[in-house]
Amino acid sequence: MKAEPAALSAGVAEVDDARVAARADTHLMRSLLIGIFLFMAIYALYFARAFFMPVILAFLLALTLTPIVRLLRKHGIPEVISASLLVLLSICIFASAGYLLSSPIIDLINNTSSIGQQLTERLAQLRQPFEKIMQISHQVEQLTETSQEPGIQKVAVAQSGIMSAAASNILSAGTSLTIIFVLSLFLLASGTMFYEKIIQSFARLSEKKRALRVVYDVEREISHYLLTVTIINAGLGAVIGLGLWALGMPNPLVWGVAAALLNFLPYVGALITIVLVTIMALISFDTIAYALLAPAFVLLCDIVEGQFVTPMVVGRRLEINAVAIFIAIAFWSWLWGFVGALMAVPLLVVIKVFCDHFDGLSHVGNFLAAQQTTVVEEDDNADTEPAKG
Incomplete structure (x- = not known):
C-alpha cells in the first residue's frame, strides 16, 4: 500500500519533467524560428x-x-x-x-x-604631427599620376562610366x-479603409475593439511624434540658417537645411553639423576667434533644442536610450546608407510604441526606453503612503 503512493508520485514527477522538457524544446524552437526570420528579414531589406x-x-x-x-x-x-x-x-x-x-x-x-x-x-x-603622413600621401599621388599614361580613349571611357553612373x-x-x-x-x-480591414480580420467584438484601440493609439502617437519632430527640426534649421547668415557665413541656406536633416540623428547629427560649420567658418573668416562664433552658435541651438524644446514638446515618454540609438544608426546606415541613418530613430520610435502596446513585447519597449522615473515615483509613493495613514 505504501509503494503505490510512491510509484504514483514518481510517475507524476516524470510527467512534470516531460512537460518541462517539452516546454524547453518549444521555447528553443521558437527562438530558432525567430532568429531565422530576423536573419531572412535583414537579408531581404539589404x-x-x-x-x-x-x-x-x-x-x-x-x-x-x-x-x-x-x-x-x-x-x-x-x-x-x-x-x-x-x-x-x-x-x-x-x-x-x-x-x-x-x-x-x-x-x-x-x-x-x-x-x-x-x-x-x-x-x-597643427600640421607638424601630420607632416610625414601628408608627404607620403603626396608621393603616392605622384607615383599614381606618373604610372598612368595619358590617352584620349582612356579619358573618354572614364567619363562615360561616370556619366552612365x-x-x-x-x-x-x-x-x-x-x-x-x-x-x-x-x-x-x-x-479608414485599413482600420476596417483590421476589424474584419477578428471574429469577436472584444477583439475588434482591442485591435482598433491599439492601432489608433499606435498611429496617433507615432504620427504626433513624427510631425512634432519634423516641425522642431525645421525650426532649428531656420534658426541656424538665419544666425549663420547674420554672422556672414557663406551658403547659410545649405547649413540650415543640413542642420534640419542631420538633427534626425541624435548626438551624431549635431556633431557632424558643428564639424562642417567649423571647417567652413575657418576658411571663410579672417580671424579664428570670429570663425569659432559660428560653431558656438550651432552648439547653443542644439543644446537648447535637445535639452529644452524637444523634451518639453514631445515629452519624456518616447525618449530612446543612447545605446539603442547608436546601434540603430549604425545598423541602418550599414543597411541603407545615409537615408537609412536618417530613418533609424523614427523607425526605432515606431518599434517602441508598437511594443509598448503588447504585453509579450513590453520587455523590448522597456529596453529601448530611456531611463524613466518610475522607480523614484514608486519610492515617493511608498514614502507618502505612511504619511497619509
Missing part, C-alpha cells in the same frame, strides 16, 4: 532596398501628415483633397529645396580640394521619389 526604402519612407511621410489630414477632415475637407494638397505641397518644397541647394552644393563639391588646402593653411600650426543614380532617385509620393498619397487618401 538586397531589396530599392523596393523597401521608398515604401517605408512613404509610410513615414504618410504618418507625419496624418494629423493634418485628420484636422482638415474635422473642418469638412475630404481626405482625398487634403492628401492631394499636402503631397503636392511636399513635392513643391522638395523640388524648391533641391533647386536652391543644387548650385551651392555643386560649388562645394567642386571646391573640395581648395577648401582642404585653405583649411590646411589656416591650421598650419550619374544617369543611373538620377533615374533610381526619380523612381524612388515617385513611389514615395504616390504611395503616401494613396495611404493618406484611403481614410
Whole structure:
C-alpha cells in the first residue's frame, strides 16, 4: 500500500519533467524560428532596398501628415483633397529645396580640394604631427599620376562610366521619389479603409475593439511624434540658417537645411553639423576667434533644442536610450546608407510604441526606453503612503 503512493508520485514527477522538457524544446524552437526570420528579414531589406526604402519612407511621410489630414477632415475637407494638397505641397518644397541647394552644393563639391588646402593653411600650426603622413600621401599621388599614361580613349571611357553612373543614380532617385509620393498619397487618401480591414480580420467584438484601440493609439502617437519632430527640426534649421547668415557665413541656406536633416540623428547629427560649420567658418573668416562664433552658435541651438524644446514638446515618454540609438544608426546606415541613418530613430520610435502596446513585447519597449522615473515615483509613493495613514 505504501509503494503505490510512491510509484504514483514518481510517475507524476516524470510527467512534470516531460512537460518541462517539452516546454524547453518549444521555447528553443521558437527562438530558432525567430532568429531565422530576423536573419531572412535583414537579408531581404539589404538586397531589396530599392523596393523597401521608398515604401517605408512613404509610410513615414504618410504618418507625419496624418494629423493634418485628420484636422482638415474635422473642418469638412475630404481626405482625398487634403492628401492631394499636402503631397503636392511636399513635392513643391522638395523640388524648391533641391533647386536652391543644387548650385551651392555643386560649388562645394567642386571646391573640395581648395577648401582642404585653405583649411590646411589656416591650421598650419597643427600640421607638424601630420607632416610625414601628408608627404607620403603626396608621393603616392605622384607615383599614381606618373604610372598612368595619358590617352584620349582612356579619358573618354572614364567619363562615360561616370556619366552612365550619374544617369543611373538620377533615374533610381526619380523612381524612388515617385513611389514615395504616390504611395503616401494613396495611404493618406484611403481614410479608414485599413482600420476596417483590421476589424474584419477578428471574429469577436472584444477583439475588434482591442485591435482598433491599439492601432489608433499606435498611429496617433507615432504620427504626433513624427510631425512634432519634423516641425522642431525645421525650426532649428531656420534658426541656424538665419544666425549663420547674420554672422556672414557663406551658403547659410545649405547649413540650415543640413542642420534640419542631420538633427534626425541624435548626438551624431549635431556633431557632424558643428564639424562642417567649423571647417567652413575657418576658411571663410579672417580671424579664428570670429570663425569659432559660428560653431558656438550651432552648439547653443542644439543644446537648447535637445535639452529644452524637444523634451518639453514631445515629452519624456518616447525618449530612446543612447545605446539603442547608436546601434540603430549604425545598423541602418550599414543597411541603407545615409537615408537609412536618417530613418533609424523614427523607425526605432515606431518599434517602441508598437511594443509598448503588447504585453509579450513590453520587455523590448522597456529596453529601448530611456531611463524613466518610475522607480523614484514608486519610492515617493511608498514614502507618502505612511504619511497619509
